[in-house]
Amino acid sequence: MPPREESIRVPVEAHWAGVIPTRPSQQQTLEKRSSQERAGRLTIRPLHPSPESRRSDINRGLKPASRDRRCNTGSEIRKAKRQGPLPPDKRIETSHTRKANACVRCHMQRSRCLPNPDDPFGCCLTCSQLSRRMITKIPCLRYKISDSQLLDKGTHPRFSWTRRWTSMKIVEIDAWKSDELKIITLTQDVGGAEYSLQVREFLPLEGDALARTWNSRDGTRSHPCAPYAIADMRAMGNILVKFVDSNIGTFISHYINKNDHLMYQTYEMAHRGTNKSQTMQERSLLKAVLRLWVASRMESKQERICSKEVLGMTPQTWDPEAGNFGKYLVPPVMQAQIEILTTSLVLLPMKQAVLKDLQHLVEKSQVRSWFTIYLCTFILLHSCALLTHAEAVRAAREGLLGSNSRYHNHQLVEEFHNGARTMLAYFHYCNKGSHPFTIDWANQTNLTFAHLDAEQAKFMQKTKAEIEQRGDHFRYIKRNKIFEDDYYFVSQLYELNWTPTHTV
Ligand SMILES: [Zn+2]
Numbered sequence: 001m002p003p004r005e006e007s008i009r010v011p012v013e014a015h016w017a018g019v020i021p022t023r024p025s026q027q028q029t030l031e032k033r034s035s036q037e038r039a040g041r042l043t044i045r046p047l048h049p050s051p052e053s054r055r056s057d058i059n060r061g062l063k064p065a066s067r068d069r070r071c072n073t074g075s076e077i078r079k080a081k082r083q084g085p086l087p088p089d090k091r092i093e094t095s096h097t098r099k100a101n102a103c104v105r106c107h108m109q110r111s112r113c114l115p116n117p118d119d120p121f122g123c124c125l126t127c128s129q130l131s132r133r134m135i136t137k138i139p140c141l142r143y144k145i146s147d148s149q150l151l152d153k154g155t156h157p158r159f160s161w162t163r164r165w166t167s168m169k170i171v172e173i174d175a176w177k178s179d180e181l182k183i184i185t186l187t188q189d190v191g192g193a194e195y196s197l198q199v200r201e202f203l204p205l206e207g208d209a210l211a212r213t214w215n216s217r218d219g220t221r222s223h224p225c226a227p228y229a230i231a232d233m234r235a236m237g238n239i240l241v242k243f244v245d246s247n248i249g250t251f252i253s254h255y256i257n258k259n260d261h262l263m264y265q266t267y268e269m270a271h272r273g274t275n276k277s278q279t280m281q282e283r284s285l286l287k288a289v290l291r292l293w294v295a296s297r298m299e300s301k302q303e304r305i306c307s308k309e310v311l312g313m314t315p316q317t318w319d320p321e322a323g324n325f326g327k328y329l330v331p332p333v334m335q336a337q338i339e340i341l342t343t344s345l346v347l348l349p350m351k352q353a354v355l356k357d358l359q360h361l362v363e364k365s366q367v368r369s370w371f372t373i374y375l376c377t378f379i380l381l382h383s384c385a386l387l388t389h390a391e392a393v394r395a396a397r398e399g400l401l402g403s404n405s406r407y408h409n410h411q412l413v414e415e416f417h418n419g420a421r422t423m424l425a426y427f428h429y430c431n432k433g434s435h436p437f438t439i440d441w442a443n444q445t446n447l448t449f450a451h452l453d454a455e456q457a458k459f460m461q462k463t464k465a466e467i468e469q470r471g472d473h474f475r476y477i478k479r480n481k482i483f484e485d486d487y488y489f490v491s492q493l494y495e496l497n498w499t500p501t502h503t504v
């Protein structure tokens with residue numbers, strides 16, 4: 001049993017404020033407790049924590065934070081302005097740490113990350129000096145949120161569709177065969193969501209595919225398509241952006257299982273947060289995360305033509321084993337245009353916005369932003385599992401043609417997982433040694449300090465209950481390295497004393 005810690009009572013504010021240097025006697029208690037938790041390997045809270053352990057979680061921490069600048073109790077740390085240039089030896093240090101990335105702790109504390117001269121890429125001097133005095137046991141990690149990979153994105157549409165575009169930049173087609181504009185409607189059969197586009201018959205160039213092809217048990221197959229393309233890509237881009245925006249709820253309902261309460265309620269809460277989060281910055285971050293998520297889902301599924309206008313084509317009715325059976329297929333050049341628009345107008349700008357705004361919010365380190373940071377990180381980590389799953393499906397599909405690898409693109413999966421680790425490291429750093437998923441959110445004092453309203457408090461209580469029920473599953477997927485499971489990365493948000501683990 002962990003040592004009782006009633007003697008270490010603190011206001012909840014200090015509990016949230018986190019990285020607090022300890023007094024020697026308390027330091028011993030914390031280190032003892034922490035090593036016991038580590039030895040127990042059960043890094044996720046016991047299913048039924050005792051009242052004592054719950055209380056000690058709330059009261060965990062120490063006397064009210066001193067004015068140490070590390071103890072940014074709910075307020076922003078402002079960058080101290082330097083007067084004049086750095087001395088030469090400091091300049092060398094800075095350029096070195098820039099190359100090796102400053103570690104999460106030094107980055108968050110705006111302190112110089114001093115590499116150990118004997119092990120320049122190992123634990124930095126700041127972390128090694130502080131580690132024995134800190135509550136937060138996160139190791140020295142040289143991660144940067146802005147380096148996180150959130151997308152499976154090539155640099156151009158597939159050359160098997162067309163060779164017209166060698167980047168994801170919008171370049172209009174200028175050689176048309178006909179002046180006549182036709183309107184078709186596309187759908188992915190996601191909750192009835194569909195959009196219409198103006199298309200026109202083009203003059204095919206060398207490299208334009210005029211049939212859709214796919215792999216089957218017996219080799220490559222193809223179905224002919226009409227040479228039609230989007231007449232005005234920029235105009236269509238505006239429609240697509242609005243489509244993504246107005247279908248966030250539809251996509252959540254379609255892709256997220258309503259019976260999985262933890263997953264569904266978190267997406268719902270994030271969606272609601274796009275209108276009701278406390279600051280504009282938080283609202284726009286949640287919007288960007290969800291737009292990115294919707295566009296990523298769009299990329300994972302094929303469109304079909306669902307209008308009466310089918311451009312004179314026939315449906316694919318001869319390969320019942322293929323996913324496109326019975327459908328009117330989108331011509332390859334048009335598909336390439338859709339990919340360019342989705343990538344250049346939604347995926348890339350949203351990825352950039354998410355990483356920049358998340359980094360910014362995390363760096364501000366304000367208690368009141370914690371809730372938004374949690375929702376965003378949850379969705380991004382779930383997305384990582386979905387992308388990993390997609391890579392596994394692709395590998396299995398191509399396994400028909402003789403591949404044995406678990407993932408289609410192993411390196412890409414590694415990048416996704418590095419990104420997930422980075423976000424987990426910053427999230428746990430934001431917790432600063434506290435355990436928000438073990439706190440009693442029915443207690444008004446906790447709510448006031450964390451700036452949660454009644455709805456958010458209810459959400460946190462339900463989340464806490466869900467996590468307690470899922471402890472066994474979470475441990476199982478972690479132990480068995482089931483990276484494709486919806487919760488492989490998400491469950492690590494709830495670990496006590498989280499440390500990064502090697503994945504693929
Ligand atoms: Zn450092």
Ligand SMILES: [Zn+2]
Pocket residue numbers: 103104105106113123124125126127128139140141
């Ligand atoms: Zn460090």
